[in-house]
Amino acid sequence: MVRLITHNLLACHARGCTSNNFPLRFSDAQIETRKADFNADFIRAFMPKLEWSALVDAAKQLGDTSLPLEAPDMLDEEFLKNLHRVLLEIHIEEGSMTCPNCNHRYPISNGIPNMLLAEDEIA
């Protein structure tokens, strides 16, 4: 699956593409929402590892503008539940992700992103 939790970690690895290769940009995304088990402790501990602005931007590309532009210091239950929903309940089933630097396109099919490169594209 591609959810935003994974998107926040993926970077382009095409040959020579080593800077400005994150975050990948969604195109033609078909999304589905599905409930996932909420674990507040996970979200609270994981949050500092997020690239926050990349997450806010990616959510916006999928039509979700519920996240604040700056990560808040006070993490109440309502905020954690919403962050959980954005990270783990929005599934990108089809579409693609494009590198902001080299424009390499990584397709997503049946919820699985294809990060393979052709032999001559490998770094």
Place this chain on the structure above:
Amino acid sequence: MPKDVIPVVVSADPGTYEDAHVHAIYDDIADHFSSTRYKPWPIIAEFLSEIPTGWMGLDAGTGNGKYLSLPPHPPGKIWSIGLDRSINLLRLARSAGGVTREVVLGNVLDYCWRKGCFDFAISIATIHHLTTSERRRVAVQRLLEAVSPNHGRVLIYVWAIEQDGLSKRSIPTNGECSTSGQDVLVPWVSSDREQNATNAHNGVARVYNRYYHMFAKGELIDLVKGAALASGLELGPQPGGETGARGVEIVREGWERSNYYIELRLWQVR
């Protein structure tokens, strides 16, 4: 049907050979293979149960994703993303344990992540499918790159020449394999349950020969040493020393059920 492994010398292009003798085979046998792989090995389950809440992991060579659902309790305590080269295994992995999982189609020799963005990484029964020691070293380097330089934990399992008594296989030994391992083909006999019609010709089971590098005693440790050196990491416990020093410590290593394993922890002096 042959149960024993067949010694082999790989002279073809490594990538092409792995495509034919590893990736394509797993795509064909995924369903049958997966039905035989459901029991987690104890040391891996223990490693995953000790991972702190909120940590994110990479399972490089996730196969059918059996480790993506550990630990089972409490749900969502940690997350693991499964990476594999076989799309058909990933189709199984993405619903491992009855829960939707995160899986990515990719090669363990490539690196498609932000640097050090994972807290832990496991690579179980995967690196032994790479045909040269250099490729196996690169795969270990990818794991070292994937995890946090400050606290990253890594667990690697590979197949050993030293097989346990319960194993059905007999291992050919020539004098040289005692230090450098042994390249072999391991037959996989597709069963009648295999649904893919191309696998069974008129009821005759098809045999797939998967490539494995069987590790010699000490070879996995040497591989990790080589990877640490190539990645600019000191090998050993964290010293009190100079700021900026980075390294990797071997937490434990050993043999379990026909496999060698090694657990690593990264450190950085700040």
